[in-house]
Amino acid sequence: MAVFLFILLSLTCIGSILGMILSKNQAHSALYLILAFVCTGGLFGLMSAPFIAAVQIIIYAGAIMVLFIFVIMMIDIRKGLSPERKKWILYPSLGIGLVLIIELIFILSNTLVPSKAGTIESFGSPKTLGKVLFTKYLYPFEITSVLIIAALVGAIVLVKKKEEK
16 A cells, blocks of 8 residues: 555656646746645655655645745736846856756766665654754754844835835
């Protein structure tokens, strides 16, 4: 049964990501991404990580995607990007794509080689996640929280400037 669920969730996730990429409508792309997040949460659930599965579905598929849909609703999609801006975006996107392909090759080469480390018994539990997050990854966690606060302040400043006009 677990193998069937894995195959079903994996194929649904891949299909929804392809639908997101190929969709012309931004709202449909966001809905496809929500489906991909839910499938990813299901895959985490199959890996005996119920906390990460619940966080994946509640935070990503719930809160963040609602924000994406609100942003999509606020943007005038009929305008689109100007041709000059499209040319400017092409080169960084090609660079980012190249970096992602290199990362994918690195990840696949490391997963094909058998690891000497054993499986983690408490993978995905809140206790293990909190312990790792607040010891080994404390500084990146704090930097991320400062960046989120800076983005929040920037959004408030931008909204205030629009209201004053």
